[in-house]
Amino acid sequence: MFSHKNQILLIDDDIDILEAYQDLLEQEGYQVITCADPVNIVEQIPENWNGIILCDVLLPNISGLVLLEQFLTQDPQLPVIMITGHGDVPMAVDAVKKGATDFLEKPLTPEKLLDKVKEALFIRQRVVENRLRQLKILNEEFIGHSPWMKKLKQQLQRLADVDIPVFLWGEMGTGKHLAAKNLHQLNCHHSHLFYIKDCQSPDKIEVIKLIEQEFTGTLILSHIHCLSHNEQIQLVNSQQAEKRSFRLIILSEKPLSDLIQQKLIIPELYYLFSHTQIHMLALRDHPTDIGDIFKYYVQKSCKRLNKPEMPIKNQFISSLIKREWIGNIRELASAAELYVIGLYSTTTLLPTNSVNHKKDISLDEQVSLYEKQVIEDALNYYQGRINEAAQYLGIPRKKLYLRMRKYELDKKIYKEIV
Numbered sequence: 001m002f003s004h005k006n007q008i009l010l011i012d013d014d015i016d017i018l019e020a021y022q023d024l025l026e027q028e029g030y031q032v033i034t035c036a037d038p039v040n041i042v043e044q045i046p047e048n049w050n051g052i053i054l055c056d057v058l059l060p061n062i063s064g065l066v067l068l069e070q071f072l073t074q075d076p077q078l079p080v081i082m083i084t085g086h087g088d089v090p091m092a093v094d095a096v097k098k099g100a101t102d103f104l105e106k107p108l109t110p111e112k113l114l115d116k117v118k119e120a121l122f123i124r125q126r127v128v129e130n131r132l133r134q135l136k137i138l139n140e141e142f143i144g145h146s147p148w149m150k151k152l153k154q155q156l157q158r159l160a161d162v163d164i165p166v167f168l169w170g171e172m173g174t175g176k177h178l179a180a181k182n183l184h185q186l187n188c189h190h191s192h193l194f195y196i197k198d199c200q201s202p203d204k205i206e207v208i209k210l211i212e213q214e215f216t217g218t219l220i221l222s223h224i225h226c227l228s229h230n231e232q233i234q235l236v237n238s239q240q241a242e243k244r245s246f247r248l249i250i251l252s253e254k255p256l257s258d259l260i261q262q263k264l265i266i267p268e269l270y271y272l273f274s275h276t277q278i279h280m281l282a283l284r285d286h287p288t289d290i291g292d293i294f295k296y297y298v299q300k301s302c303k304r305l306n307k308p309e310m311p312i313k314n315q316f317i318s319s320l321i322k323r324e325w326i327g328n329i330r331e332l333a334s335a336a337e338l339y340v341i342g343l344y345s346t347t348t349l350l351p352t353n354s355v356n357h358k359k360d361i362s363l364d365e366q367v368s369l370y371e372k373q374v375i376e377d378a379l380n381y382y383q384g385r386i387n388e389a390a391q392y393l394g395i396p397r398k399k400l401y402l403r404m405r406k407y408e409l410d411k412k413i414y415k416e417i418v
């Protein structure tokens with residue numbers, strides 16, 4: 001019943017009233033969904049739904065105001081027009097305070113109803129268009145479909161249109177700079193200036209100058225703990241809502257709680273960001289994205305180097321997933337470039353925990369693990385062609401077969417093309 005067309009959801013327990021509103025709105029060409037019992041209705045509304053809600057305040061099973069809160073929790077920009085009893089001004093005021101777009105008093109006059117509906121739908125359409133534009137940019141830049149990646153994009157979208165300060169933290173190469181750049185780009189005022197400054201370098205002097213000049217735009221800072229106590233106070237003061245002229249984004253490898261526990265930042269800075277922290281996960285914590293990101297960078301490199309598209313086998317992706325990727329997405333992207341120019345081998349990349357760092361296994365076991373990995377790499381690279389793999393490894397075919405039997409490796413798997 002819900003679609004992405006312009007729609008109006010009517011909620012009222014009185015069927016006659018519902019039918020009367022529905023007739024009126026449908027005569028004007030609107031698509032109407034009626035609902036007399038709104039339990040579970042909130043979950044049915046699709047993400048970025050292009051519609052508005054008209055909701056009676058007095059409902060038998062659930063208060064209209066509670067329902068309003070539920071709608072706004074799901075989507076804070078959803079237009080909800082509340083319908084109140086005649087003369088019930090306090091209720092109407094309460095609804096608007098809680099985030100209702102507007103209210104209408106019963107009995108509704110058709111002109112007023114149609115005016116409000118038209119206005120709310122117009123605003124909603126702009127909101128949805130902007131969101132889809134943002135989503136398109138995010139989908140092009142942030143590769144991956146894991147639940148975390150989806151949530152990250154949602155968080156960035158929600159934060160993009162406001163100027164509240166954001167704290168992005170995570171290991172190296174997890175996408176902190178990319179997320180900060182997107183927060184700036186997705187904002188409708190992104191034509192403003194954009195600075196990335198490292199407080200650990202001479203850039204620090206410029207940071208203070210920028211704050212003093214009350215510049216407009218986005219300021220992205222790393223190593224914030226290198227600012228002195230007074231400079232940190234200056235930064236906090238610049239972020240008071242009534243004075244704020246720029247968007248502040250902090251990048252850190254450590255979480256906010258570590259910085260405050262180690263007394264590296266002042267408590268005021270901690271509270272400034274405590275509700276807008278985004279943890280950029282290490283690749284090992286969203287391994288299902290590894291395949292997509294690798295393929296994306298392989299395709300990109302092929303295009304850049306004018307090479308035909310390269311097939312990547314599932315088995316090969318599985319071997320990538322097993323690696324630790326200490327440098328996270330940056331390291332994975334370089335591996336993809338090496339793969340395209342034929343220099344890739346999972347064993348020639350940085351040492352990983354999976355093979356080199358295991359302390360609780362014996363030397364013989366480590367050697368076996370390593371040997372298995374080298375053979376798998378060769379089979380992957382030569383797509384299961386035994387002659388070529390044996391030649392590459394510098395061993396006779398028979399010896400390769402024996403080793404493959406030992407490690408239960410089947411050449412057929414390496415021929416599988418994705």
Ligand SMILES: Nc1ncnc2c1ncn2[C@@H]1O[C@H](COP(=O)(O)OP(=O)(O)OP(=O)(O)O)[C@@H](O)[C@H]1O
Pocket residue numbers: 141142143144170171172173174175176177178179280293329330333
């Ligand atoms: N989800 C993603 N999909 C594709 N590429 C990504 C993704 N996230 C990050 N990247 C790319 O990975 C590389 C590293 O990202 P970025 O520089 O933003 O990481 P960082 O956390 O800021 O690293 P550092 O702390 O080391 O500076 C960049 O080239 C970025 O474009």
